Structures are given as structure tokens and as C-alpha cells.
Amino acid sequence: MRDKLKKQEQKRRINIQETAVSEQANLLPTLVLGAGAWGTALAMAMARNGHETWLWGRDKLHCAEMQTSRENAKYLPGIAFPDALSVVDDVHKALQNCGHVLISVPSKAFVESLQMIKPVLAATTPVSWATKGLAPDTGELLYDVARSVLGENHPLAVISGPSFAAEVAANLPTAFTVASEDGDFAKQLAGLFHSPTLRVYTTYDVLGVQIGGTVKNVLAISAGISDGLGYGANARAALITRGMAEIRRLAAALGAETETLFGLSGIGDLILTCTDDQSRNRQLGLAIGRGLSVDDAVKFVGKTVEGMHAAREVMLRARQADIEMPIVEQVCKILFEGYDPRESVQALLCREQKAELTPPVN
Numbered sequence: 001m002r003d004k005l006k007k008q009e010q011k012r013r014i015n016i017q018e019t020a021v022s023e024q025a026n027l028l029p030t031l032v033l034g035a036g037a038w039g040t041a042l043a044m045a046m047a048r049n050g051h052e053t054w055l056w057g058r059d060k061l062h063c064a065e066m067q068t069s070r071e072n073a074k075y076l077p078g079i080a081f082p083d084a085l086s087v088v089d090d091v092h093k094a095l096q097n098c099g100h101v102l103i104s105v106p107s108k109a110f111v112e113s114l115q116m117i118k119p120v121l122a123a124t125t126p127v128s129w130a131t132k133g134l135a136p137d138t139g140e141l142l143y144d145v146a147r148s149v150l151g152e153n154h155p156l157a158v159i160s161g162p163s164f165a166a167e168v169a170a171n172l173p174t175a176f177t178v179a180s181e182d183g184d185f186a187k188q189l190a191g192l193f194h195s196p197t198l199r200v201y202t203t204y205d206v207l208g209v210q211i212g213g214t215v216k217n218v219l220a221i222s223a224g225i226s227d228g229l230g231y232g233a234n235a236r237a238a239l240i241t242r243g244m245a246e247i248r249r250l251a252a253a254l255g256a257e258t259e260t261l262f263g264l265s266g267i268g269d270l271i272l273t274c275t276d277d278q279s280r281n282r283q284l285g286l287a288i289g290r291g292l293s294v295d296d297a298v299k300f301v302g303k304t305v306e307g308m309h310a311a312r313e314v315m316l317r318a319r320q321a322d323i324e325m326p327i328v329e330q331v332c333k334i335l336f337e338g339y340d341p342r343e344s345v346q347a348l349l350c351r352e353q354k355a356e357l358t359p360p361v362n
């Protein structure tokens with residue numbers, strides 16, 4: 001009897017192991033759409049774990065260069081591709097044969113990417129993205145956009161957190177979050193990245209993760225402006241803290257979990273991008289604070305600056321939810337209404353006196 005139970009237990013364990021392996025195998029090969037800094041770094045992270053990973057970029061010449069040199073010299077020069085990473089040029093064939101698609105293009109190209117994959121992708125292939133931002137013009141969350149374009153059958157996930165592409169590509173210690181309403185998919189996806197240098201957490205709160213990853217870019221512009229004006233460490237810390245209060249208000253109004261905003265995709269990413277000059281959003285703010293016009297600052301940075309696109313949409317969502325986001329509002333005024341950054345700081349400082357915390361009402 002005991003032997004029979006032992007055999008049954010062994011069989012159960014083998015089954016669990018086989019399920020885990022086959023579940024992971026279902027996600028393989030992974031096709032990464034977008035051969036920019038972040039798409040390439042994520043593709044390299046998966047491939048370093050031995051996962052078969054295909055990288056596709058829209059520029060054929062760039063793809064050919066990557067195939068020959070085995071690096072992405074345009075975005076991450078000097079870091080060799082792992083063996084399990086291949087650059088593909090036939091995106092339709094790759095979409096038909098992959099086990100999972102990871103989209104890593106700027107938010108302005110997100111819908112276009114979904115529309116490209118929709119007619120070719122198998123009915124239930126999981127789709128994830130590392131794009132941070134909202135849909136241009138409508139301010140829709142990318143999760144909602146993906147659901148409406150792809151329908152109900154594809155498991156969806158969002159990758160977000162404090163993670164500069166160059167550091168991930170250089171294999172420096174990093175942690176980020178994978179959010180999905182489908183817990184199994186979240187675990188599988190996290191498993192593709194997890195390594196001794198990359199710690200990946202999972203959550204179901206897709207809303208909170210998207211809000212944190214979007215608004216922090218706008219706040220990083222504000223921190224850059226303040227530092228560019230020479231306002232110092234106190235002002236930066238105040239912007240980060242009061243910026244966090246704005247993120248929390250929006251998250252609460254939209255129904256996200258407050259706890260998420262205190263995690264990697266919230267405060268973690270906010271601190272990273274507001275304080276480190278690798279952030280392109282912070283770089284834009286610094287250039288404006290140091291006296292460049294917005295147009296010249298955009299040209300000077302010359303890279304993807306998601307906060308510039310998100311600012312207006314975040315403000316739109318705040319107005320719809322009837323909440324105050326004074327820092328985001330001033331960033332919008334500087335970016336789109338020609339406000340002098342010094343006047344905007346004054347406007348923030350001159351706001352009516354407020355309580356940080358009020359006693360609970362019995």
C-alpha cells in the first residue's frame with residue numbers, strides 16, 4: 001500500500017514537472033517586436049537564460065546589420081547577442097510560429113503593432129508588452145487597447161519597473177514586475193526572464209502597474225526641469241513625494257491597488273527616472289530647465305520621451321476622474337502652452353496651504 005502511494009506521489013511530481021516545462025515551452029520561441037533599446041535588452045535577457053528568442057525591427061537595414069554584427073550597435077553598442085537570440089526579417093512567418101509575442105515599441109506605435117499582429121497570430125497566443133504610456137489622443141490604458149484590438153482569447157501581460165535598458169543588457173542587477181490577470185501567464189513570463197541578475201515579480205494589478213509606469217515619465221520631466229533650474233535636492237525630493245501623491249490619487253480614482261504604487265512599478269520606477277540622468281524623460285526636463293525651448297530640448301535629447309506624449313493624456317484622465325494633479329498640470333503648461341518653468345514652480349509653491357494628513361473622522 002505504502003509503495004503504491006509512493007509511486008502515485010512520484011507520478012504526480014513528474015506530472016507537475018512536465019506541466020511546468022511544457023507551460024514554459026508554450027511561450028517559446030518568443031518574438032520581440034521592436035528592436036530599440038528596451039526590446040533588445042529584454043530579448044537578450046531571455047536568450048541568456050537559453051530561451052529561443054526572435055527579435056524583429058521595422059528597419060530592414062538595421063536588422064541586417066544586427067544579423068551580421070550580432071549586436072544592436074544603434075541602441076546598445078558593444079554588447080554581444082547571446083546564442084539563443086536571432087534577428088528575424090520575415091515577421092509574418094515569425095508570428096505564425098512563435099509561442100508568445102512581446103511588444104516593445106513606443107506608445108504611439110502600439111495600436112499599429114497590435115493591428116499588424118492580429119490577423120496573423122494564432123487564436124490564443126499570449127501577448128505582452130513593455131511599452132509605457134497611454135493611447136495617444138484617447139488616453140486609454142494599453143491593456144484596454146490590446147483587449148479591444150485582440151479580443152478575449154489572448155492572455156495579456158504588462159512588463160514594468162525600474163529598469164534602464166543599458167543596465168539590463170549589461171547584466172547588472174535589476175528587478176521588475178510582470179502584471180497579468182492570468183496568473184499562469186504572469187508566472188510563465190516571469191520565468192523566461194528570471195536569472196541571478198534579474199529578479200521578476202508578478203502581480204494581477206495590471207491597472208496599478210500601467211498607471212505607475214505612465215505617470216512617472218511625466219514626473220521625471222518635472223524633476224529634470226527643477227534640477228536644470230538648479231533648484232537642488234530638497235525641491236527634487238518634494239517633487240518625487242508630491243508626485244507620488246498624484247499617482248496615488250489617479251490610481252485610487254481608476255480602481256488600482258494602492259499597494260502597487262509602493263512597489264517596483266510605482267515608487268521604484270519613479271525614483272529611478274526622477275534621479276538618474278540615463279532617463280530620457282529627465283534629460284528632456286534638464287534641457288528645458290537649463291534654458292532650451294521645448295522644441296530644441298526635444299531635438300537635443302533626440303530619443304523616445306514617453307512623458308511628453310503621456311502628459312496630456314494623464315491630465316485628460318485626471319480631469320475625467322475629477323482629481324487634482326498640479327505637477328502634471330504644470331508640466332503640460334510648460335510643454336504645450338509656452339509657460340516659463342520658473343513661473344510654473346512659483347505656481348506650485350503658491351498653491352493654497354494643504355494638510356499632508358488629516359486626523360480620521362470618528
Ligand SMILES: NC(=O)C1=CN([C@@H]2O[C@H](COP(=O)(O)OP(=O)(O)OC[C@H]3O[C@@H](n4cnc5c(N)ncnc54)[C@H](OP(=O)(O)O)[C@@H]3O)[C@@H](O)[C@H]2O)C=CC1
Pocket residue numbers: 034035036037038039057058059062075104105106107109112113130131132133163164165166303304306
Ligand atoms: N529604454 C528603456 O530603458 C526602457 C524603455 N521602456 C519603454 O519601452 C518602450 C520602447 O522604448 P525604447 O526601446 O527605449 O525606445 P527606442 O527609441 O530605443 O526604440 C524604439 C523602437 O521602436 C521602433 N518603432 C518606432 N516606431 C515603430 C513603429 N511604428 N512600428 C514598429 N517599430 C517602431 C523603433 O524603430 P526604429 O529604430 O526603426 O526607429 C525602435 O526599434 C517605450 O514605451 C519606453 O517607455 C520601458 C522600460 C525601460
Ligand SMILES: O=C(CO)COP(=O)(O)O
Pocket residue numbers: 132161162163164165217220269272273278279280281282304305306
Ligand atoms: O522606463 C524607464 C526605466 O524604467 C526608462 O526611462 P526613460 O524612458 O525616461 O529613459
